[in-house]
Structures are given as structure tokens and as C-alpha cells.
Amino acid sequence: MLTDFRLKVFETVARRLSFTRASEELFITQPAVTRHIRELEQQFGCRLFKRSGRKVALTEEGEKLLVPARRILKEYALLNEVMAGDSSRLQGYLHMGASTTLTQYVLPPILALFHRMYPDIRVDLMDGNTECIEAAVVGEVVQLGLIEGSGEHADLHYRSFIRDEIVLVTAVSNPALVRREWTVEQLRELPLVLREAGSGTQAVVRKALGEKGILENELSVSMRLGSSESIKRYLSKSNACAFLSLFAVREELERGALVRVPVRNFDVTRVFRFVTPHGEQSRLSGLMIRFCLDYYNKM
Template structure:
């Protein structure tokens, strides 16, 4: 694969704002990272990073170079794709972002089988809430992502991946509540655990409630937690309830750790989506996108 490794080192340091993290990601020593950056600064005659108090940040010239580096490395990717097409082989790198539920419960199996099928493609996965993934793509730190929730940025391009449903669940051992069904009015009295602000799960729940004339402010919110796994474990040790993706609780339902409580006349459905910058549809990204669709194009 043709590339400019020194530019790649610079971009990795600029994205991570850490020489140590960049060295670990690139599988080279930290002194080697420092040498590459120093040589770039010598060639350009400017400082690229401000160093101090154990942290680094980009200088004005560093920000300029990062913009050029993104464009140059994209061109190298297109060059490699073009020749890979001629040889009927695929190689290169995909920088993928995924919101928490997708990263934890849908992607691991897809990534493993994709890697077996295309061993020369390097996959880098960044996980965070929907808002964070969109920020990383808009900042060109990721090639594309898979997110929960609705399109929210005009600068980004969204395509449907698959449908999902949020269901109300509680611990199977919650002896204080044994009903299999409830109503929205009764839901207001139940202690809820919800995701953090910026979560696609929370945004979808708020929208569904609003469509029925309710809001989160009308609910009894006991706790906000930053991950689905954290919420599940909180449910095990309390009499609380939470809206979680059906994709995230399949094992817990089978193992009788959690149970679903139906809500009369209320469903929370959402769509998982691919997201990328407008006009950026590289061959490897398209390959991975189609691979995902062929395995998980599920409609509820």
C-alpha cells in the first residue's frame, strides 16, 4: 500500500493529541514518533505542536497541515483502491465510528467475519455516543460511522442501516413490580434510569414521549448513566426501569436476568444509520457498508 508514513504519523498525533497514543496505534516507538514530527517541523520551518504541562495542542500551522494531510491521505487511499480494483484485491484502512449500542452489540460479529474475508483491510473502531461520532466525522477523524437516532447535521450524509426498538425493561427479580404491562400514565411513577445527554437512545425516547404528550421532565428519573452495560447492572441491583435496545438485552432475556414490560399504546422504534461527510464514499467504506447490510438489514 502506497502512503506517506510521516504524514500519517503527524495526523495520528494530531487526532489523538498524544505522542504516546500515536506510537501505540502505529506500532512504533515514541522516540520514532518524535523524530518524524521534528523532521516535518524542520522541513516546513514551523512548529506544529505547542508543548507544555504534559499536554500538546496544534499550532496554527499544525491546523493547516492537518487539513492538507487529510486530503493527501484520502488521495493515497483512492490511489490504492484504484490499483486494488485492477488486482481484484482489497487493502487499506477504514476508520469507523459507532455509537455505543451498535459498537457493543452489533459490530463485533460483523468486524470479525469481515476481517476473515478481507484480512488486508485494517479496521479501526472508535466508540462513543451519537453526538461524539458525528463530531469526529465532521472533523475528518473518522471515515464514516453507524449511529442511533435521527439525522442532525446538514454537513453530513445519512443512509439507513437497520431498524431497532427500545423496550421498557426491569430486573426479572423485581418483586415490587410483577405486571407484564403498564400505561404511560403509570410509567410516570416508575423510577427510570436513562442515558446521558447526547445519546441517540435518549433523543429517540424523548421524541417518542413528546408524540404522546409526555416529556422526560414528567417522569421519575432516578439516575443517568453513560452506557447500556452500566444501566443493565444498575437494574440488577434495584427496582428501577430503563428503555433499552432489544439488540442489547437478548442474552439477559434468555438468561432470565431482565424482563420486558409492555406499555399500552406506546412503542419506541428507531433507525440505525450510516453517516459520512457528503461526497466521501470511498471504495473500502462502500465495501464495508454493503457487508453490514447483507448481514443485518433487519426491518421490524
């Protein structure tokens, strides 16, 4: 695979803000990462990174280099795709970003099968909420994003992936809640654990409640947490409820650790979506999109 490896090292350190993580991603030693960066700094006659303890940050000169470096690496990727010919010979790097629910519960089996079929394609998956992933695609930190929210960024192209249901759940040990049906209006009375601001799940719930005339600030919020896993652990020790993706709670529902709290005439659904920049997408991004769609169509 043709590339400028020193620029690749620089871009990886700039994206991960860590020499150690860059070495792990690139499968080279940390001294090798340091050597490549030092050679670039000698070539340009300036420092590209500044260190403070274990923290790494771009200098002003490093910020200037990052945009053209990514543009050059993108051209190398395009060149490799053009010359690859048969898709079975595809190789290269695919930087993806996905919302937390997708990263934890939807993508792992897909990526395992993808790696088995395309072992020469390195996939690096970034985790974040919907707003973070959209920003990463716009900033060309990742080539392909998958989100759970309803973003409408003017610089991005959205394509539907799969449908998801968001359900209200609580611990099976919460007898006050599991044996009755609630109305939408009574949701104001329930102690709730919500996701953080910027969460795609929370944005969908907020919109669904708003359509029923209920504002988020009218809810009885016990806690806000940053992931479905942390919320599930919280529920196991409390009498609170939470709106979570069915993908996230399917296992707990099946083994009886959590139960659904029925709410009359209140169904919350959404569509997970692919996010790419406008214009022609990379061959690897297109391959991953088709692979994901085929996986769930067969299921």
C-alpha cells in the same frame, strides 16, 4: 500501499491526542512516532504539538497543518483504491465511528468476519454518542459513521442499516414492576435511569414519549449514565427501570437477569443508519456498508 507516512503519523497523533495510542494504531514504537513528528517539525520550522505532562494538544501551526494533511491522505487513499483493481487486493485504513450500542453489540461479529475476508484493510473504530459521531464525520476524523439517532445534519448523507427495538427493562428481582402492565401515563411514576444528553437512544425515547404527551422533565429520573453497560449494572442493584436497545439486553433477557416491563400501546423502534459526507464515498467505506448489509440480510 502508497502514502506519506510522516503525515499519517501526524494525523494519527492529532486524532488520538496521544503518542502512545498513535504508536499502537500504527504498529510502530513510540520513539518512532516521536522521530517522525520531530522530522516534520524540522521540515516546517515550527512545533506541531505541545505537551503538558501526559496530555498532548495541537499548536496553532499544527491546527493549520491538520486540514491539508487529511486532504492529502484522502487523495493517497483514493489513489490506492484506484490502483488496487480487484477488490480482493484492497488494502488501506478505514476510520469508522459508531454509537455506543452499535460498537458494543452490533459491529464486533461483523468486524471479525470483515478482517478475515480483508486482512490488509485496517479498521479503526471510534466510539461515541450520535452527536460525536456526526461531528467526527463532518470533521473528516472518520470516513464512515454508524448512528442510532435521527440526525439531520445538512452536510451528511444518511442510509438505513437495520431496525432496532427499544424496550423498557428492570431487574428480575424487582417484584413491584414485573407482574403488571403499565400505561404510558404511568411512566411518570416509574424510577428511570436515562442515557446522557446527545445519546441516540435517549433522543428516540424522548421523541416517542413526546408523541404521547409526556415531556422528559415530567419523568422520575433516578440517574443519568453514559452507556448501556453502566445502566445494566445499575439496574442489577436497584428497583429502577431503563429504556435500552434490544441488542443491548438480549443476553440478559435470555438468561433471566432482566425482564421487560410491559407498557400498553407503546412501541419504540428506530433504524440504525450509516453516515457519510455528501459526494462520492471512498471505496473502503462502500465496501464496509455492503458487507454490513449482507451480514444482516443473510441473518
